[in-house]
Amino acid sequence: MAEKAREVVDRLIKRKEHISFAESCTGGLAAAALVDIPDASRVFDASFVTYANEAKMKYLGVAEKTIETFGVVSEEVAGEMARGCAKANEAEVGVGISGVAGPGGGTEKKPVGMVCFGFFVNGRTETFTRYFGEIGRNEVRRCSVEFVYEHLCEMLEEAPLC
Incomplete structure (x- = not known):
């Protein structure tokens, strides 16, 4: 993961862009992986850990209706988390992460190990859902952060510069 995080930092420096995270189930691990990299301060100012629904609405601008309609x-x-954190921190790149890390809390439709991701890069939003399975709370969180950095590398390679 450190190699991919280094690649993200290098690409953001080259692009003269900044990143912000809005994390729920990962509890700050994605941001922590970034600040493990030297020069992270050149691309990172602030992030959010918004565990409660109210925090997602208050700090990220997630619409109550979106939560009510989709969960x-x-x-x-x-996706709204990704756009909201980027907007709040005037960053070109935002990442939103919300999921069920376990061991409890899963349902038939949203089982333990299901994590949803939003990526916002220069006005373009992509969303994904990954099912990591019941592999343990910390492993779901680790796999989620690994996916974030792998996908960021792809997006930053493909996205046009501002």
Whole structure:
């Protein structure tokens, strides 16, 4: 993961862009992986850990209607989280993460190990859902952060510069 995080930092420096995270189930691990990299301060100012629905609405601008309609663990909410954190921190890149890390809290439709992701890069939003399975709370969180950095590398390679 450190190699991919280094690649994200290098690409953001080259692009003269900044990143912000809005994390729920990962509890700050994605931001922590970034600040493990030297020069992270050149691309990172602030992030959010918004565990409660109210925090997602207050700090990220997630619409209550979106949570009511799709549930907090949804691509729709993760996308709004990504856009909201980028906007709040005037960053070109935002990442939203919401999921069920376990061991409890899962349902038939949203089982333990289901994590939704939102990626906002220069006005373009992509969302994804990954099912990591019941592999343990910390492993779901680790796999989620690994996915974030892998996908960021792809997006930053493909996205046009501002």
